[in-house]
Amino acid sequence: xDSCCFSIYPPQPLCPYPQNTGKLNSFLKITVPPQTxxxxxxxxxRHLLHGLLTLLLVVCMPRDLTAEQVASMRFTExxxxxxxxxxxxxxxxxxxxxxxxxxxxxxxxxxxxxxxREELAELHEMKNQRSPETANLVRSEQTLAGFTFGQNAYPExxxxxxxxxxxxxLAINETNPIAFALKKQFDRVRPSTLDPTLNPCIENPGxxxxxxxxxxxxxxxxxxxxxxxxxxxxxxFQQASEIAIRCEEAGIHFGSDTEAGRELARQIHRALQAxxxxxxxxxxxxxxxxxxxxxxEFQPARDPYEILAEQRKQKSREAATEAHAADERKPTRNxxxxxxxxxxxRITGD
Numbered sequence: 001x002d003s004c005c006f007s008i009y010p011p012q013p014l015c016p017y018p019q020n021t022g023k024l025n026s027f028l029k030i031t032v033p034p035q036t037x038x039x040x041x042x043x044x045x046r047h048l049l050h051g052l053l054t055l056l057l058v059v060c061m062p063r064d065l066t067a068e069q070v071a072s073m074r075f076t077e078x079x080x081x082x083x084x085x086x087x088x089x090x091x092x093x094x095x096x097x098x099x100x101x102x103x104x105x106x107x108x109x110x111x112x113x114x115x116x117r118e119e120l121a122e123l124h125e126m127k128n129q130r131s132p133e134t135a136n137l138v139r140s141e142q143t144l145a146g147f148t149f150g151q152n153a154y155p156e157x158x159x160x161x162x163x164x165x166x167x168x169x170l171a172i173n174e175t176n177p178i179a180f181a182l183k184k185q186f187d188r189v190r191p192s193t194l195d196p197t198l199n200p201c202i203e204n205p206g207x208x209x210x211x212x213x214x215x216x217x218x219x220x221x222x223x224x225x226x227x228x229x230x231x232x233x234x235x236x237f238q239q240a241s242e243i244a245i246r247c248e249e250a251g252i253h254f255g256s257d258t259e260a261g262r263e264l265a266r267q268i269h270r271a272l273q274a275x276x277x278x279x280x281x282x283x284x285x286x287x288x289x290x291x292x293x294x295x296x297e298f299q300p301a302r303d304p305y306e307i308l309a310e311q312r313k314q315k316s317r318e319a320a321t322e323a324h325a326a327d328e329r330k331p332t333r334n335x336x337x338x339x340x341x342x343x344x345x346r347i348t349g350d
């Protein structure tokens with residue numbers, strides 16, 4: 001035996017960069033002749049401490065997971081559900097109970113895919129644009145109390161526009177349970193689980209990343225406000241987009257999370273259009289917004305046969321009015337003098 005050797009391998013970083021081949025290279029290879037082994041046992045304390053410190057640094061290095069390991073990562077393997085998620089999962093939508101038959105959300109891209117690497121790169125660019133205001137807004141918008149659309153702050157709607165608030169609450173009570181059921185189904189990790197260098201500016205929420213429930217809530221608000229006030233549709237959707245994208249800037253959501261949340265809101269809004277309860281709440285919110293004077297485009301559609309019958313009645317009324325006017329215009333016959341004289345003679349007996 002001429003010598004013995006041992007190697008120290010570093011753990012792998014979490015982010016699956018393109019250069020990751022799934023293989024570990026030897027980080028430190030030490031070859032020790034047999035005669036020097038006894039000396040290693042009695043190394044000075046300072047050398048031992050130095051070696052331990054070096055080993056500790058190596059162990060604490062980021063891990064570089066293989067593609068297979070990255071692809072199989074799940075949120076529930078790294079974190080647990082918070083109270084918000086537990087409440088949402090304990091309930092279901094009251095109206096769209098058959099939502100699994102009508103809602104179709106595609107799965108998120110695989111964590112080891114090029115799409116996710118592109119998303120992580122975008123999040124790093126957005127990270128450089130963060131400001132203290134971003135963190136404050138993202139924290140406040142974790143609940144509906146932080147939502148403002150136009151001049152409508154959600155907490156003020158109960159007093160200012162109670163019918164509008166009832167409409168929004170109806171849609172949110174459908175959106176939240178569906179969004180969290182999909183989160184549980186896809187169980188996607190947060191971006192910083194794959195790349196800790198993103199350093200989110202707020203704590204990661206305690207539920208899976210996909211789809212973004214906050215984006216779904218923001219966009220369903222945009223749809224509903226636009227249903228009531230279509231002249232400001234662009235503004236409402238711009239505000240929804242800002243709420244959703246701030247979560248990406250904060251480092252807690254992928255771009256694909258946001259897109260899925262927006263698509264979920266679109267499908268829920270479309271499904272609600274066919275629900276009479278929703279239409280009743282919508283009509284009440286419009287009447288409230290327009291002080292009881294609905295614009296023509298919001299007037300309810302009428303039965304064509306009813307319209308035809310009314311048109312016929314109107315024509316009959318117009319014909320009767322015209323006939324009466326014609327009678328009024330006819331000249332009155334004047335009595336001739338000879339007729340009056342003969343009538344007088346018969347009366348007097350002359």
